[in-house]
Structure formats: structure tokens, C-alpha cells
Amino acid sequence: MNFLQRLRHIQRKNNSLLCIGLDTVPTKVPESLYRWENPQYEFNRRIIDATKDLVCAYKLNIAFYESVGEHGWYTVHQTLARIPEEIITIGDGKRGDISSSAEHQAHSLCYDWEFSATTVSPYMGKDSIEPFIRRKDQCAFVVALTSNPGAKDFQYLTVKGKPLYARVVETARKWNTRGNIGLVVGATRPKELQHIRKLAPAMPILIPGIGAQKGNLEASVRYGCDARGELAIINIGRGIIYSSTGDDFAEKARVLAMNYRDQINTYREKHYR
């Protein structure tokens, strides 16, 4: 299966566009996990076991694993091994570099850890992301428009009468000859998301920014999906995984994940029926 087939398959099977962001900070896991050899992994394991029938994807921001040192590398491996094979795994590192450097970046993410998808920064152009899209079953999500204040610094600059982010989207679409490039668009920018979905009707869009960053969930579903009400991947991290500081954290996360999935599906029915 190519990446789009994999994504549609799991979105249909679990009836879910929800992606849970496993941005697990070791100091934030419940104290009762400290007796485990690797509390960061134990936290992830319980969240995965409690939610794997409710999601289409899990996203790991690599920075949260790198920053704990050498064990972090192994924790990524362990965590990925726990995720059922058909669920999409996204290695979020905003990578991209020149020639052999990009090759080495991609080696870690696509071949060693073997994430089903990665995130890449567009600034250095096509050859900087090429090693991330060699395999048809893997996808590189190009950062198009972000939810942070700094998005204004460059992403909205006007290039030939259009904002730069639109140029990035059009260019990524041209690069997408193997159907395995996606886009990252922050949930705090619904009008622009609508614009981007029109420019790229058939590309998957990863939408972070719901929850802690207060993005708009209804607009993310309405404007982020393709014509069939699919291919939007709506990421929620802190808003789900840190719902309780007690031993019931995984159960609480399940309740929240179910609420989000159902809310997303209510919006899908409203806008795509």
C-alpha cells in the first residue's frame, strides 16, 4: 500500500482523523511511573494501549526524546514497536538539509526508526527533502503554515501577489509525483487552511494546534478534509496526554480521545454528508 492508501485505510477502520501527539516530558509523567525502568516509555505504552482503537496516527516530536539523552533514541524504538502496524506514525522533527546530511537525517527517521511519515522544513528546497520520500509507503509533511506568532515573519510575505505559504503549497504539490508528500498547517489559521485545501485537494494535511494552542476544531475538520471528509490528520498532544496527574491518566486520556474523535466525526457528518 502506498501512504495515502494506508492513511485512508486506518481513518476508515478506526473511524477517526485523530492523531495523538506523544510529546512526553519525563518530568510530567505521574510519579507512580518512576519505579519503571523507563517512565517515558511506560507512559507512552499506557496511552497507546488505551487509545489505539481511537486514532489514525501517533506523532512523536523527536525533540522530546533527543532532549533526554541517549535513552531517548531507544524510547522512540520501544514506543514505535508498541503501536499497531496499521496506525500511521509521524516522526516530527522539521528536518531537511543538504545532500549527505539529509540522507543521514532520513536514515534515522525513515529506515532506522521507520516512521511512516516525517515533517520537513521547505526552505532548502526539493533536494533537501528528497531522501524522506524515497519509499512510496512513507510520507513527508512539508511545513507550510504554522500556528505560532513567528509564522508572520516569513510565511505571509507576498510573492507574485500570493503569500509565501501558498507558494510552498503549490511547489510541494508539484514535487508530489509519487503521491507521498503532505502539508503541515496550524489549526489556528482556518481561513488559510481553506485556501490551502483548495490549492492541494488530494494531499494529506497534518493539523497541529488544537488544545493547548487553542486552534479551531470545527474549522480544522471542515476545511482540512478532502472531498470525502478524509486526509486531515488532527493532532492533539498535551490536551489529551496530560489530562490527569494520577494513576488514571491513561483512562482519562481515553475519555478525552473518544470525545475528540466523536466531536471530529460530528463535524464531518455536518460538513461532508
Next chain:
Amino acid sequence: MNFLQRLRHIQRKNNSLLCIGLDTVPTKVPESLYRWENPQYEFNRRIIDATKDLVCAYKLNIAFYESVGEHGWYTVHQTLARIPEEIITIGDGKRGDISSSAEHQAHSLCYDWEFSATTVSPYMGKDSIEPFIRRKDQCAFVVALTSNPGAKDFQYLTVKGKPLYARVVETARKWNTRGNIGLVVGATRPKELQHIRKLAPAMPILIPGIGAQKGNLEASVRYGCDARGELAIINIGRGIIYSSTGDDFAEKARVLAMNYRDQINTYREKHYR
């Protein structure tokens, strides 16, 4: 000392603008190193010991260490511990992300490994690089213009009559209120380097692309330096470290590093005397 003082100090002390790129691929180190516990570190150690009086900086592209797995993290620590304190160390990862993700990225590079400098991608704007410039003795080099073919995809787009890379330079200069932001400009683009140096007369410029990528050394010195013939950091990686596949690799690297340093100084004398 702030970063600029540190840089000028070592450039004067070692009379060198040369930076050696320790982009060490474990499979490319001489076979005789295989008997060491960590051949990648052993290779770095010998290169450092053979060249530390000839350089102003060492640059480690993080991808080359990540890609070997969990030991890579430790190899970075070991390598940094071997480099004399006054020499600048650059953690080249093209990082930058949103809020807590950028905090975690910077934690690894600036506080855990404690590189004196990092490289960051501009696309996500100021807050995405803010955690990398908290300390005045550390510098973030913003990727402005790269040496690869993909530079043409976005970096040369026209924004208000100027190329995007010039806008990135002007914006980075505005952000540089603490004097600890630099720029990355590929050595294959001498005309643009001249333009960028005019836009940012007092910022350090990291110039990769000499050697394997066939950048122009004389132009890099002539246009990359500030008015005193300093603040250009000229990176050469494969062109120095892989000069021999035998046991004499460190001696050969020393000869090449000396040649490059002297050649650079010849050009400095020609253009800055």
C-alpha cells in the same frame, strides 16, 4: 565573553578562519580504528588532536551522530569534551520549531551538549529560534542561502523587489539585539555572499560548501569577512577529514588543514591589508 568576543579571540589566537566539519561516517573511518570501542569518536579525537591549533571552530552535523543510534548521542558528548574550551563548537542541525518543541531542541544542543553555536531554519520565524539565543555566549546561525540546487525553489523568490534570502538576512539582523545571531551562506554563491555581507556588516557568517561542493574559497574570504577580515567561519568537512584511508589520516588532515588555513590567510592579506 559574548559569542562575538569568543569568535574573534580564537580567530586571532589561532590566526584562522577555518572550521573543520566533523561529519564522521562510521563506515568511512580507517579499518584500523575498528578495534576501538567507539571508532567514530576515536576518529574525531585524532582529527581534533592533530588540528586544534589550526582552526577557529569545529562543526558537527547532528545527523551523522543521530543516524548511528543511541551511541551517537554519547559520541557528541565525548567529541565536545575533547575540543579545547576556547574553540567554537557548532551543532549543525538546522533546528527550529514551535514553543515547547523548540525549547526541547535547544535543551539538547545548548544546555546538554552545550555547543557554542547552532544552526536554525528561518521559516517558522523568531519565536522558533528564540530558545537558541538565550545565552549571550552562544550563537544561532540562521540559514540564509544554501549551496544546494534546491536553494532556487524558495530562497531566490522575489519579495518586495528583493530575494527572500535578503529578507531573511535583514530580519535576522533585526532580531539580533543581543549580538548572538549569525548567518549560514553557501560558498557556491559568491555574488550573493557579497550582497549579504553588505546587509549584515557585523554578523558572523558560517560558510559551508568548500571542498566537496566546490565552493569558491577566495570569494568566500573576500566577501564573507567583516571589515577587519574576521567573522567568516569557513567550513571544510570531507575535503579535510577523508584525505587518507590509512593510519596516517590525522597527519594528512593536518597537512590539508594547514594548507587551507594558509590559503585563507593569503586571501585575507590580499583583500584586507
